[in-house]
Amino acid sequence: MNYTYIVQCADGTLYTGWTNCLQKRLKAHNEGKAGAKYTRSKRPVKLVYYEGFETKEEAMRREYAIKQLTRKQKLNLMEF
Template sequence: MANYFFYVLLCADGTFYGGYSTDVAARVATHNAGKGAKYTKTRRPVRLLYAEGFEEEHDALSAEWHFKHQSRAAKEAFLAAHDVQWEDADHGHT
């Protein structure tokens, strides 16, 4: 059973945010309340695009680290490979 999660948010400015949590729904609510990460505080509202569960904390943290250290194109390719669609016509991203 998965106890640790890597997740991806779409921020209001069209950027992606990768994070880690043991409770994704609560963490997204925290981000949208302006009490989450410094990065998302000024980019609200955020929308959950993707979440993946892991049995080991290290694996979830590793997935987060790898996502955060990719280019925008690589992040988009990751999401597309997982059949994640997002709309961001206002910011020139697809």
């Protein structure tokens, strides 16, 4: 399973990504050097939204689509 996810950073900003293991990726964002450069200085991050997909290509397409949304649209998506 592959996932597109949104995390909320300690400063309130949102970060969108994709992974094939949510738990491992969240740990990387919060602890490791393998987390996104953007989130390294904004720890801790918490998972606020995710969607599951069969293929990584689907997850990557959805990540791109979410990144095109405004902050307000992302917040509305998270309320669904």
